[in-house]
Amino acid sequence: MNVREMLEEREKQVLSPFAAKSALSKGRVRPLTPCDLRTDFQRDRDRILHSKSFRRLQFKTQVFLSPEGDHYRTRLTHTLEVSQIARTISRALSLNEDLTESISLAHDLGHTPFGHIGERTLNRLTADGFRHNEQSLRVVEKLEGTEGLNLTWEVRDGIFNHPGGNEPSTLEAQVVSRADRIAYINHDIDDALRAGILKPFELPEPCLHVLGRTHGERISTMIRDIVTASDNHREIRASQEVQAATDALRAFLFERVYQDKWREAEEQKCDFVLSQLFAHFMAHPGDMPLEYVTESYREGTERSVVDYLASMTDRFAMRLFNKLFVPETFAVI
Numbered sequence: 001m002n003v004r005e006m007l008e009e010r011e012k013q014v015l016s017p018f019a020a021k022s023a024l025s026k027g028r029v030r031p032l033t034p035c036d037l038r039t040d041f042q043r044d045r046d047r048i049l050h051s052k053s054f055r056r057l058q059f060k061t062q063v064f065l066s067p068e069g070d071h072y073r074t075r076l077t078h079t080l081e082v083s084q085i086a087r088t089i090s091r092a093l094s095l096n097e098d099l100t101e102s103i104s105l106a107h108d109l110g111h112t113p114f115g116h117i118g119e120r121t122l123n124r125l126t127a128d129g130f131r132h133n134e135q136s137l138r139v140v141e142k143l144e145g146t147e148g149l150n151l152t153w154e155v156r157d158g159i160f161n162h163p164g165g166n167e168p169s170t171l172e173a174q175v176v177s178r179a180d181r182i183a184y185i186n187h188d189i190d191d192a193l194r195a196g197i198l199k200p201f202e203l204p205e206p207c208l209h210v211l212g213r214t215h216g217e218r219i220s221t222m223i224r225d226i227v228t229a230s231d232n233h234r235e236i237r238a239s240q241e242v243q244a245a246t247d248a249l250r251a252f253l254f255e256r257v258y259q260d261k262w263r264e265a266e267e268q269k270c271d272f273v274l275s276q277l278f279a280h281f282m283a284h285p286g287d288m289p290l291e292y293v294t295e296s297y298r299e300g301t302e303r304s305v306v307d308y309l310a311s312m313t314d315r316f317a318m319r320l321f322n323k324l325f326v327p328e329t330f331a332v333i
């Protein structure tokens with residue numbers, strides 16, 4: 001028996017009857033010779049971690065656009081927080097922690113530059129619309145490397161179905177969806193406080209009463225509540241009280257941070273940058289790197305322009321905008 005077979009055997013013995021077992025995976029589009037050291041879900045995690053799209057997350061916006069401060073979240077640190085929260089819940093419920101980790105690390109790979117502003121811009125500009133979860137799936141199925149990462153069905157299902165309102169097929173994917181929400185609600189409050197957009201006394205008192213007064217307390221309450229409410233159930237859930245307080249806090253964030261006037265001017269600039277880049281590459285698709293030009297032969301110019309734009313980091317999009325549309329300064333000493 002090799003190490004992988006031993007790990008698969010252990011999953012059957014130790015994990016919950018509701019957990020996804022790597023040996024029972026629905027598999028990959030292109031079958032691979034099994035690894036002797038890692039289960040299929042562990043192998044997926046490594047494929048994601050070593051991808052170019054994963055490294056680009058470090059220069060993509062979470063909420064604060066290309067933040068000057070070193071302490072604000074980026075799409076990468078958000079992803080790592082989601083992964084840690086999801087793994088804690090998964091382990092506590094005897095679910096498959098490896099599957100949870102793989103879905104978490106890949107869930108936002110399709111995010112555009114400038115966060116949800118970029119997502120809205122691409123959605124507005126394209127005939128078929130644009131949603132980051134669909135793009136994340138496209139990244140792992142087609143765009144990364146020459147023919148995608150060839151991940152297992154369970155990981156791909158979790159990536160596509162991570163936004164609220166979707167219905168993923170595994171409990172592990174449901175955990176990621178919850179962990180995503182726990183992570184962003186809490187770290188966006190933390191970043192908004194750091195930026196002075198919110199003052200501590202402005203946070204809604206009834207929410208703090210239920211969830212806790214500090215960042216750490218609130219995360220802990222949400223995690224523990226899910227673990228208690230979901231134990232031995234076929235779905236991941238929260239208690240009514242904590243769910244209501246979390247929803248209220250999220251609504252407060254939408255009103256005060258995500259949709260507030262302070263963002264409007266900056267949002268318009270991001271929208272303008274992406275719109276100009278979109279128009280430029282639609283008119284000159286040959287200016288894109290070869291991989292996107294080749295892809296365009298199969299699915300059309302608009303699709304390849306969207307893939308190229310969505311792949312960009314904030315700083316790359318801004319540099320490219322400057323290069324294409326802003327005259328270079330000529331310094332005479």
Ligand code: MG
Nearest residue numbers: 082107108180
């Ligand atoms: Mg996310």
